[in-house]
Amino acid sequence: MIVRVAHLYPDYLNIYADRGNIAVLTRRAALRGHELTVVPVGIGDPFAPSAYDLVYIGGGQDREQALIAPDLAARGERIHEAVEHGSALLAVCGGYQLLGRGYRGRDGSWMPGVGLFPLETIAGDTRMIGDVLLECELEPGLRRTVAGFENHAGRTVLDVDAEPLGRVVAGFGNDGASGFEGCRVARAIGTYLHGPLLPRNPWLADWLLTRALAHASGGDPVPLEPLDDVLELEAHAISARRARERGGRRP
Numbered sequence: 001m002i003v004r005v006a007h008l009y010p011d012y013l014n015i016y017a018d019r020g021n022i023a024v025l026t027r028r029a030a031l032r033g034h035e036l037t038v039v040p041v042g043i044g045d046p047f048a049p050s051a052y053d054l055v056y057i058g059g060g061q062d063r064e065q066a067l068i069a070p071d072l073a074a075r076g077e078r079i080h081e082a083v084e085h086g087s088a089l090l091a092v093c094g095g096y097q098l099l100g101r102g103y104r105g106r107d108g109s110w111m112p113g114v115g116l117f118p119l120e121t122i123a124g125d126t127r128m129i130g131d132v133l134l135e136c137e138l139e140p141g142l143r144r145t146v147a148g149f150e151n152h153a154g155r156t157v158l159d160v161d162a163e164p165l166g167r168v169v170a171g172f173g174n175d176g177a178s179g180f181e182g183c184r185v186a187r188a189i190g191t192y193l194h195g196p197l198l199p200r201n202p203w204l205a206d207w208l209l210t211r212a213l214a215h216a217s218g219g220d221p222v223p224l225e226p227l228d229d230v231l232e233l234e235a236h237a238i239s240a241r242r243a244r245e246r247g248g249r250r251p
Contacts, residue, residue, distance in 0.1 A: 003029055003212045005038045006047060008057040008095070009068045016151070018058035018092050020196035024205050025054070025212075032225055034213065043071045049082035054212040059093030059194065065103070069111050072098055076114040083116060088211040089188035092197065096182070096190035097121045097154055117183040117190050118159035119174075127153045132171025132193060133243035134181050138207055145169070146201050147239035148193025156192075158183060165191050170243040187211040200235040202227070 007022060026036040041047050060068075079099070083089055091099045100119040103111040134146040146166055155175040158164060164174070165182025173181035174192070182191035189208070191197065198205040210221040 001034045001213060001216055003034060003036050003054060003209070003216050004052045005036055005054045005056060005212075006041050006052040007038050008041050008055065008072070009043070009060075009064075010040045010058070011042060012064040012068050013058040013060035013095055015059055015061065016093070016149075016194040016196070018194060018196050021058075021090065021092070021198045021205075022056060024196070024198040024202075025209055028202070028205055028224075028227065029209060029213075031227055043068060047075055047078055049078045049085065049087070052082060052087055053215040054208065055079065055082060055087055055089040057091045057095030057099070059095060061094075062105075065094045065098060066111060069098055069113070073112045073114060076116075079114050079116055083186055083188045086187065086211075086215045088208050088215065089116075090197075090208055091117075091188070091190040093152060093192050093194060096192060097156065099188075099190055100156065100183075103154065116188060117185055118162040119156050119183055121154040121156040124153045124155045127151060128172035128176055130171060130246050131239055131243040132173065132181065133169040133240050134166030134173075134193075135169055136166035136204075138184065144203055145236075145240060146191075146193065146197075146204055147236050147243060148191070148195040148197050148200070149239070150192045151194065152192050156183075165189055170246055187215075195239070199232060200239050202229045202232040202236075 098113045099116045100113045101115050102113040104122040106123045129151045132150045137143050163184045164180035214221040
């Protein structure tokens with residue numbers, strides 16, 4: 001099966017090796033006999049909601065975020081439509097912030113977002129940096145951990161009824177105080193976790209992949225054939241250990 005992926009603004013939002021997330025999805029799909037077709041979507045490029053099974057947007061510096069923000073906000077309705085009709089989505093760091101309602105800078109300026117995730121972000125005075133470990137329950141009754149690396153000054157505050165990606169076991173998370181990290185809406189996930197995220201969290205890569213495949217087939221998510229994830233699980237264990245050694249410090 002062919003899985004169609006829209007990679008938003010890869011020339012701008014490409015720091016911290018987040019492109020590796022696409023490489024992981026491509027490889028894990030290929031090992032099951034599927035193919036990822038990745039289409040870069042830049043400023044002014046067309047974006048048809050029905051054309052993609054998965055949407056990906058990475059992180060960038062404030063300057064790059066400001067450059068793409070107007071174009072991204074103009075696509076808001078189409079991104080909402082894609083998620084509402086079952087497309088999977090992964091947004092990391094700066095992309096995560098801009099898929100909320102917006103970002104308030106230190107100077108009081110407002111950078112409008114897409115409004116997909118029920119949250120807002122404000123600039124903080126200190127950066128929150130280091131390994132982080134989460135406990136997640138994306139499927140009822142099945143708790144798993146996600147390990148990654150965070151590096152952000154923004155403080156993201158979820159709406160009261162918003163669903164976080166997970167609870168912080170160690171690290172800062174969205175704002176260094178709430179104990180939440182990331183956000184989830186349907187098959188869309190937003191997070192501050194770099195690393196890149198998916199190489200050390202193969203179960204999360206497969207969670208996204210199964211939902212992208214479901215959209216491509218027009219059916220329900222079907223569990224994927226397990227892979228030999230010895231190296232991936234070792235990377236996860238190392239990252240999780242570092243996060244636990246770091247502890248639950250707050251800025």
